[in-house]
Amino acid sequence: MSNVPLWLYFVAFLAVLGPLVFVHEYGHYIVGRWCGVKADAFSIGFGRKIFGWTDKRGTEWRICWLPLGGYVQFAGDRDAVSQPDANWQAMPAAERSHSFPAQPVWKRALIVLAGPVTNFLFAIAILAAFAMAYGQSQTPAVVGQVDPGRPAATAGLQAGDRILEIGGRSMRVFDDIQMAIAFDLGQPVNLLVERGNERFGLTVTPDIIKETDRFGNKSERAILGIRSGKLVYTPVGPIAAIGHGVDQTVGIVRMTASVLVQFVTGDRSIKDMSGPVKIAKTSGEVASLGIEQLIFFAAFISINLGFINLLPLPMLDGGHLLFYGYEAVRRRPAPPQAQEWAFRFGFAAIVTLMLVVTFNDLGSIGVWDGIARLIG
Structure with a gap:
């Protein structure tokens, strides 16, 4: 607990x-x-206003009691979701030109x-x-160890094999392998492998393992049954760091899209969906591990x-x-x-x-x- x-x-x-x-x-x-659009209101939260102020541009800044979202209401908007006001065209010309619908x-x-x-x-x-x-992970996408009895061993992967592609997607570092496999629900995947001077393809069906973290949360993820070699982290400058941030963001978007498709197709149960209460729970747990994790x-x-x-x-x-x-x-x-x-x-x-x-x-x-x- x-x-x-x-x-x-x-x-x-x-x-x-x-x-x-x-x-x-x-x-x-x-x-x-x-x-050139005037904002009538900028609200953090919904519902009754706790406090607020109006700036020199006429925008009312609000903090409201229900912190589950927010909105900007522009001139000419009827409501917080930017539906146009039916009477926006009747506004004086000077005001109408700075309204959103215009x-x-x-x-x-x-x-x-x-x-x-x-x-x-x-x-x-x-x-x-x-x-x-902290540096950027440069651990190569090379198999350091193969777990006996796992799909990688059954498919014939060996220590020293370099995984070049999974499902046609390039694997630059070992983290890419984990990202490509973990949330795909154990569907068969096509690997392009390099062993010495030889390249060949393999089809592997990952295992699904169940895990329980230190907070008692249960989860499932897919694994091939391989481990990396020595972890390598190298310092990077601002340009390379931004590229790394972009790569990670694209990877998370791809993973999120994959999970969403699984919900739509029924491959993943809607019981796995979570919302604000789970985010609050996870936020507290992550915060207990340190500010960096949060x-x-x-x-x-x-x-x-x-x-x-x-x-x-x-x-x-x-x-x-x-x-x-x-x-x-x-x-x-x-x-x-x-x-x-x-x-x-x-x-x-x-x-x-x-x-x-x-x-x-x-x-x-x-x-x-x-x-x-x-x-x-």
């Missing part, structure tokens, strides 16, 4: 989510400002895209800083936040971009009624998803087991 104090869960959760929400919304805000579609798309992109840039900066501080976790969550917001679901940034794409192609906006119904669908889908992940999250902290014991 975890010995993490209760207060640390709340503090760590706010320390992770608060800055990430600010970064995301500030991306929208600053690009909107560059595009902007050309490319400006609106840039403003919307800026939120997720800023999340990615924030994560890249963190990962680059870690690479500069900062790295924040980078991971930032990447996921950016990725999820790009999904083409109404109410998310990706949903807005989908409509702007339609507008750019058809030279006119989608019919207001179609947008309204799409946003209603998006709202219902997000509420349903939140109910599912909250149910899962409560199960992960033992709520349902506790209720069952009380009833029994």
Whole structure:
């Protein structure tokens, strides 16, 4: 069981989510400002305002009591999800020119895209800083040891083999192998292997192993049954560190997309979905291991936040971009009624998803087991 104090869960959760929400919304805000759009409100959190102030540009900055997100409401927006106000065209001309709906579609798309992109840039900066501080992993993608009885041994991999590709993707360092295999649910994978002067292909079906961490969390991952040789970390300069941050961010996005596809196809159970309660739990546990681990976790969550917001679901940034794409192609906006119904669908889908992940999250902290014991 975890010995993490209760207060640390709340503090760590706010320390992770608060800055990430600010970064995301500030991306929208600053690009909107560059595009000449007035922001009426910048809110961290939803619901009742705890405190706030209005700056010289007329933007009200708010901190609200429900810290599960945030929003920037631009002039001409009807609500926090940037649905246009039906009366925006009746605004005085000077004000209307600085409203969001009056902007050309490319400006609106840039403003919307800026939120997720800023999340990615924030994560890249963190990962680059870690690479500069601790060095970059240069452990070659070479098999140092093969575990007997595991798929790698069965397939004939040997110590000293260099894995060049997995599924057509280049393996530069040993970490790339783990990233390519771990979350793919044990599906058969094609390997390109170099042994001496010979290159050949292998098809290997990884094993699924179950693990329990020091906090009692259970998880599954796929393994080939190989280990690296001596770990190699080398110091890097700013340019190489940024490249490393980009590579890691792309790898995490690819992994997240793969897991999402598994949910959609049914290969992965929706019981594995998690939400704010699980993030809070994990934040506290990671914080108990040290500030470096918490900062790295924040980078991971930032990447996921950016990725999820790009999904083409109404109410998310990706949903807005989908409509702007339609507008750019058809030279006119989608019919207001179609947008309204799409946003209603998006709202219902997000509420349903939140109910599912909250149910899962409560199960992960033992709520349902506790209720069952009380009833029994």
